[in-house]
Amino acid sequence: MRIVFAGTPDPAVPSLRRLLDSRHEVAAVVTRPDAAAGRGRSVRRSPVGQLADEHGIPVLTPHKPAEPEFVAALRDLAPDCCPVVAYGALLPPEILEIPAHGWINLHFSLLPAWRGAAPVQAAIAAGDEITGASTFRIEKGLDTGPVFGVVTERIGVTDTAGELLTRLADSGAALLEQTLDGVEDGTLQAIPQPADGVSYAPKITVDAARVRWDQPALAVGRAIRAVTPFPGAWTTVAGTRLKLGPVELVEEALPEGQLDVRKSGVLVGTATTAVRLGQVQPQGKRAMAAVDWARGARPASGTVAE
Structure with a gap:
């Protein structure tokens, strides 16, 4: 498939790297705008943007995905599917309809548990013994779309959020590639999330x-x-x-x-x-x-x- 990948921080990098080596064509990358980072507060490209630059992939950095210029650029790219990993911005309805196979998100929890911005952190704080990653089709609700597949991961008694997220980013990258393969082949169907077991993981403030x-x-x-x-x-x-x-x-x-x-x-x-x-x-x-x-x-x- 011809895809446009959306992602921003380090946990999204393994997925982009895996898709660059896959049978799918990465036509472009969407990431958050360059921002000040580090002690020197110098303006830097996001980790996903840096990887795209290294491979000569066009990078789009809209401040808001609803910007008319971005919507038009995405239509011109004509993606079959748009995989998303920790992009960091809400996607408006007008762009959800552009790719024929929709936007497929890799989320670091076993949905419907821990919908929201900080699922790994919430799972550790709650004392969960098992977590994982899910791929699902994005719809208007917050992480409510039907699920294509999951991988599971045991939470160690000394795991930090950083350590656990690193493992999930790697196993989730493989899941995302398998999901795109199945969607293209027509062998994978998304299943609606159950109504029971819903929990939320809001962004953690300082x-x-x-x-x-x-x-x-x-x-x-x-x-x-x-x-x-x-x-x-x-x-x-x-x-x-x-x-x-x-x-x-x-x-x-x-x-x-x-x-x-x-x-x-x-x-x-x-x-x-x-x-x-x-x-x-x-x-x-x-x-x-x-x-x-x-x-x-x-x-x-x-x-x-x-």
């Missing part, structure tokens, strides 16, 4: 990534892993923001949020037992082991993280 020490230790650990590496869990100690990496659960109990600094590590109390901090990153500084941070910051005895 404020939402703040650690709540009044939660049980298990929930605290999951919440931190769910936002690692982005946007990153954080707390404040003596008025200073401290970014937190994954923590280790321990058997001792401490008051909620209270720090206990030892040579063996830094413990923080939760609603149940304490957790031992791993890597931390003070605002404006590099990441370091929690014991090294405490050696320099010297938090007072009884200091409470908030």
